[in-house]
Amino acid sequence: MIAPPLASSFLQDESFIYVLYIVAFALFIQGLRGLAGPTTAVRGNRIAAVGMGVAVIATLLSPGEGNWGLIVLGVAVGVAVGVPAARQVKMTAMPQMVALFNGVGGGAVALISWVEFRHYGSSYGSHTLEAGGIQIQVGVPTYVAIFSVFAAIVGSVSFWGSNIAFAKLQEILPGRPISLGPFQQAMNMVLLILALAAGVALIGGTHSEALFIGMLIVAALLGNAVVLPIGGADMPVVISLLNAFTGLSAAATGMALDNPALIVAGMIVGASGTILTNLMATAMNRSIPSIVAGGFGGGGAVAGAEGAGEHAGTVRSTSAADAAIQLAYASRVVVVPGYGMAVAQAQHAVRELTKELEARGVEVSYAIHPVAGRMPGHMNVLLAEADVPYDQLREMDDANPEFQRTDVSLVIGANDVTNPAAKNTPSSPIYGMPILEVADSRSVIVIKRSMNPGFAGIENELYFDPKTAMLFGDAKSAVSEITAELANI
């Protein structure tokens, strides 16, 4: 009797592999905890990455692993695509990048389920035979089929939904809602019921690959049908929701494959993603059901054209030269950035301007509304990219009391987050949202291109306030002009 080679027998020992999986998911959890804190986030992300490495190694050590050439091929393709994409994406294009990465994750889940079906599908729908008090299980346990089919449907929805979200944000598709109108809801329902019916039939034992593919296609249509009618501005919430979906589908795959790392990693993403989606939605005064039901969140420009005519007040317009003088002689300036700054990629120009002002002894800070821009943290990421010192950034609650002793609030492409209607007009769609109280400062300069409204599609009384001056123009060029004018003072 010859002992098997120690290394391989020990390494391929199933308990050892299971323990590696435990180590891996402990690292994921530790990483996630890190990601939740500002000082620990970088390390948290890296810890989670190490966990992923451990999980992959454990899997490759599993007994019976094979087809190494194909594995290397798949991984190589993935690295070749993923690394450059991640390295080169612009910070402002982050949301669509996350959507894309999320989509391929969902796609992987769906494909894995498909292969499971090709391999085990003929034993789906097995039954427990009982004979003389002894129970005999024949074929694959029903729950495996259930989890696998669930993963297929959700993975396919997530893949297609994420791709649509990507296309909208990348402006491959128009950002405005594309909807069937009143039939939309009914159609979504029909698609969902079709997908579920196909799933039940498969679980029940119908071994037809055509049916499985049909189910994937119906789920794909559902993913399209759900995301297409949603406006571009709601996309971050949708992406977060699809992220949670992909997590859940990964957990289901783990249940089907009896793999603890998949179960834990998928489920923590599913759970945390659900919470995160909720936090994002409430931060912008929206509810998840109303977002998924479509409407509202897209037609800013359209709705605005109507709204703009209604107001009776007058608007004071200013020039870059005047704005430069006003800023140069202020002792305290607060910059209020918004979506327009992101669109115009004006963050570097803004940083130049504030450096110039600081050189002249002006005290500068930035007031960041939690939902300024189109994703939480959007402004922080952009300003950090432009090297704005962290200690100049003020969260809303810290910024508001300071407006009273501010000479000039410089609002750059922000609109809704400064709209007093959120406080004063109960009928306003944004009523109740906390805002940055720029009207408390001694004077306000607003940089935007027109009188068009922002995301919420409503007009902003602030622009009719006598202390407000509008500087019309693209954020980046307007800010650069001010900087140029400053040199002449």
Add this chain to the structure above:
Amino acid sequence: MIAPPLASSFLQDESFIYVLYIVAFALFIQGLRGLAGPTTAVRGNRIAAVGMGVAVIATLLSPGEGNWGLIVLGVAVGVAVGVPAARQVKMTAMPQMVALFNGVGGGAVALISWVEFRHYGSSYGSHTLEAGGIQIQVGVPTYVAIFSVFAAIVGSVSFWGSNIAFAKLQEILPGRPISLGPFQQAMNMVLLILALAAGVALIGGTHSEALFIGMLIVAALLGNAVVLPIGGADMPVVISLLNAFTGLSAAATGMALDNPALIVAGMIVGASGTILTNLMATAMNRSIPSIVAGGFGGGGAVAGAEGAGEHAGTVRSTSAADAAIQLAYASRVVVVPGYGMAVAQAQHAVRELTKELEARGVEVSYAIHPVAGRMPGHMNVLLAEADVPYDQLREMDDANPEFQRTDVSLVIGANDVTNPAAKNTPSSPIYGMPILEVADSRSVIVIKRSMNPGFAGIENELYFDPKTAMLFGDAKSAVSEITAELANI
């Protein structure tokens, strides 16, 4: 072929029982989350209690459960002892009650391990036989023996340690450290090694009940030897530590018995108890190792006798009548309660006094230091018992800025938590602890019995401050006297 009675077959189905256990531990976790928030704590505790009910029911449904009469007997005795004890204990005696409940939990763990040993012990130390590549496991898996023996040792330590803690706090034993001096550490080491050696022998297959009992006894001695040298004032930290120990031993019992409810419940207590112990220790500027190593935390009065003579300043003493006048004409009074108020059970008298003051239009609030008293939250519990409105309580960080606009700070049996040495004297043992800045208020009245120091055994410069007046006496009678004098004003 007759189908078995549906109800019993379904209820005793092992998956069903396991699912009940999952429900139970989910309730525990939900309960623990509730306990962590002030508004949800009551509900959290009740949710956990429901979880316990579910776990017990699941266990009683387990196949093979028997000896119902004995089970009822044990539960009845437990209820008969536990309910009255919990209902009648005074709030000030809480720490020792928790110690007692913790102790019996540890005792139960040790007894369970003992029965496991009596039943399975002959198969401990089994080996994996390998024949022709096939592995055959004979007897109980080694890990079961390891977890069972671990539970026995830790449970026994926890039982005896908790009982000593109880006896010290209840003043059955003297609160001061009882120590072997320099030999203490060595003896603890020897006891620990003996217990571990016995455990290893048992796991290795030595089937001797005498050895098992010997191990329990050595562990019991260890529990005594560790806790006896610790001063009474450190007891809350020790009890929290023993609480975590009992949790870990329960988790080990769960590993040995393959019971998920035990594993999860024990482990969350073990983990949260460890964190909690740490929080408590740091809140009072102590470290767990230094507490367990004994010393420092007990001889307040003794150490104080030396310290009291050193100071050259003069102390101003006042009378209840003068204090009453000072308080009656103040517009804002802050009460600073401390350990002395708890010892004197003066909370109701204090509440009477402040009601009287409020009736005269004086604005009263309470400043609560996080480690005032002898356990975190001690003051809150006592003042709540005396019906002090929650909105009059100020945590330290909120209280400190308000002392400046306070006319009289009334310090009742508090000492260390007001000691400016924590800010000014780097050599002081409490240096670095945040304090209540009573010296910022316009005048200070301190009620205590003597010039003896408090827990840390150091003198307090505050008493030599010209704006401070000392009212010597037992807290309860002194406060009642002031209230009586108020009636004459």
Add this chain to the structure above:
Amino acid sequence: MILASVLTTNLAILVLAGFIGFVVISKVPNTLHTPLMSGTNAIHGIVLLGGLLLMGLPGLGAFSKALLVIAIAFGTINVVGGFLVTDRMLEMFKSKPKPKGEGSAGEAGGGSGRGAGGEDGGKGTRP
């Protein structure tokens, strides 16, 4: 594909439960430390289950049975006492209607009786 053994899956459960304990407690306000200690103390009374399970073993000797009765009694004390006392403690944090007739007479050592009484009174009248 089935990797699980009883030991390893239970280890996974143990690790996850440990994380939950750590994470939940890392954000508890100071004043809740004592009720929390008391509440978690009640939870580890779950060892009661161990006593109940072992009672089902075939062929237990009389002495083993006696040990188990004590273990069950201990576990029950831990559970029942722990939850009750935590509940009492926490009830005190709530605002209560002022008990009638509470004069300065009600100070002394009768604190325990009054505490319990106040709790019940509170329960009765809280909305």
Add this chain to the structure above:
Amino acid sequence: MILASVLTTNLAILVLAGFIGFVVISKVPNTLHTPLMSGTNAIHGIVLLGGLLLMGLPGLGAFSKALLVIAIAFGTINVVGGFLVTDRMLEMFKSKPKPKGEGSAGEAGGGSGRGAGGEDGGKGTRP
């Protein structure tokens, strides 16, 4: 005494993991939402493991193998891209040494290249 089946133990693990997800995220500052979404997105790239495991099945057809190669590539993109992009985002939150020669010329569409450059610069000089 052995109650566990594969399904039920995995259910226990699923429930515990769900709690961990909930509890950890309930206390995240607003500004970290985007990196957090991105980081968790990378974590669910764990599905890669499913593709790797199935590659070990005996008797896979060519079409199944092709599907798995795509699945592995997709999973790898999700993992690698997700972690990298999160890292880049988070690096931006740190204070960095001011890049030399950053004039007003460096504004326009070159934002992406500069972003990455800034990150590397930061890495090199951080203590």
